[in-house]
Amino acid sequence: MTEPAPHMTPEQFRQHGHEVVDWIADYWTRIGSLPVRSTVAPGDVRAALPTAPPEQGEPFADVLGDLDRVVVPGLTHWQHPGFFGYFPANTSGPSVLGDLVSAGLGVQGMSWVTSPAATELEQHVLDWFADLLGLPASFRSTSTGGGVVQDSSSGGNLVALLAALHRSSGGGTVRRGVEPDRATVYVSAETHSSMEKAVRIAGLGSDAVRIVEVDGDLAMNPGALAARMERDVARGYTPVLVCATVGTTSTTAVDPLAAIGPICQKHGAWLHVDAAYAGVSAVVPELRGLQDGVEWADSYTTDAHKWLLTGFDATLFWVADRAALTGALAILPEYLRNAATDAGAVVDYRDWQVPLGRRFRALKLWFVLRWYGAEGLRAHIRGSVALAQELAGWAEADDRFDVLTPHPLSLVCLTPRWPAGVDADVATMTLLERLNDGGEVFLTHSTVRGSVVLRVAVGAPTTTRAHVERLWALLRENHDWLAADFAEQAAERAREAAARAEEQSRIAAERAAAEAAAAQQPASDAEPAAEAPATVSAEIGVPVEAPATQDETAAQAAAQEQLPPA
Ligand SMILES: Cc1ncc(COP(=O)(O)O)c(C=O)c1O
DSSP states (O other), X not given: OOOOOOOOOHHHHHHHHHHHHHXXXXXXXXXXXXXXXXXXXXXXXXXXXXXXXXXXXXXXXXXXXXXXXXXXXXXXXXXXXXXXXXXXXXXXXXXXXHHHHHHXXXXXXXXGGGOHHHHHHHHHHHHXXXXXXXXXXXXXXXXXXXXXXXXXXXXXXXXXXXXXXXHHTTTTHHHHOOOTTTEEEEEETTSOHHHHHHHHHTTOOGGGEEEEOBOTTSOBOHHHHHHHHHHHHHTTOEEEEEEEEBSOTTTOOBOOHHHHHHHHHHHTOEEEEEOTTTGGGGXXXXXXXXXXXXGGOSEEEEEHHHHSSOOXXXXXXXXXXXXXXXXXXXXXXXXXXXXXXXXXXXXXGGGGSSSSOOOOTHHHHHHHHHHHHHHHHHHHHHHHHHHHHHHHHHHHTOTTEEEOSOOOSSEEEEEEOOOTTSOHHHHHHHHHHHHHHHSSOBOEEEEETTEEEEEEEOOOTTOOHHHHHHHHHHHHHHHHHHHHHHHHHHHHHHHHHHHHHHHHHHHHHHHHHHHHHHHHSOGGGGSOOTTOSOEEOTTTOSEEOOOHHHHHHHHHHHHHHHSOOO
């Protein structure tokens, strides 16, 4: 007879669940004392794990113990107050608890009928967020469009493209696939790489991508976009989609939606707005102006899992015409048929995304919204922006750093200044490594117009003014240390060059003297003396040392004379 599986009973779950919550709370309490960036070497984590999986179940305490022993040392702590890298990846108590409930319910919300609450709560929360972010009325579920939680903005960019291809082909892609030789997609050099990845996944291939020029602020130039589209149309191409970014990954540049929208409309191209990081800032009315023209958008993506206190994955994605999206993705095998779907009375979110299955992610968004309220979310965004602006102000007033402008949100890009003769990119990367090795802070870099810049992304929930002040102190201290080191290296190089120059002039003088002496001798004496102590090599023009053995032998003989008798 087979033994029953040793399931965790509800009582055991209660006990260990409390232990896990305690463990997370303790982790959050001590996180500021840990080095932000993991210090393990490749393979260290695996080396700490047994080669074979456990044959028998193990005590839960051992698992928790291994979190501290194996996992924590191998973590870069994204919730650390000194984390200023990439973009933030916020989580929060209510988000974790919402995820816990979702995991505990374990429902699969692929269709409305599989758990109506999963679908309807998601629709409702997305409508709330559309209001909070000031998005167009067409994005509401009560209009032609609607919102959905996607796994990532990369996924959002992909489904936007699939919907655009569906619309542009009049539905033809469903049966005939894409026309890679005709379709064109417009991005700028600053657009996130996931858009080009989407183009490849969709089967168009990178040749379909048109990289539109940016202006001085690194935002897409609408005139250049219009010119490229005109040219493509004249050559028989079909502009399918323009991806405009609100808050580019490198520098948070903002493509001008209000100017781009009418150009898209003229050519029938789908306007997708990728606002992965910056979109959520629109909860703050005074920041909403960055997205002026968003009413032109056919689709829009922003990540609550970056800067809006909700753990990964929680991408908020909207579309103005849901029929284009579901037209591209809907497929109804017999085993998924049900009366509600057949009646067309419900939304089945499996038709809005690539996978079939989906978690109940709206729960954590709902928990977050209800814990913080809109005002709490605004306070978080405003707080990060204010700290970033303060840092930018300090750096602008300091002659060791240049600040890349504009910096409207919570990312500040700094270009350290270095003395002439120093390779600035190498120096900046060295500064970055010194800062990150120190363990108190963590930053990342990018390149802007071919030069390395340091990116400081403020936004971890625990970051306070004191942490930003500390970062600023570390930036200055390490810059000073490196600048002094570079100056010392430059002085050393100058000393070596001077010594070399002196040696060369001494050699030249000796050679001139030797040539003068040779010129004064009669022709028969001109043969070089075999025992001459030094001679001039014909090939390289420098004196060749006399054989050392003569001197050594003499020195050894002299030394032996000094030895005591054997
Ligand atoms: C502008 C932009 N788009 C897309 C992405 C990808 O986001 P995700 O990790 O949600 O796929 C990022 C990530 O930083 C981004 O900055």
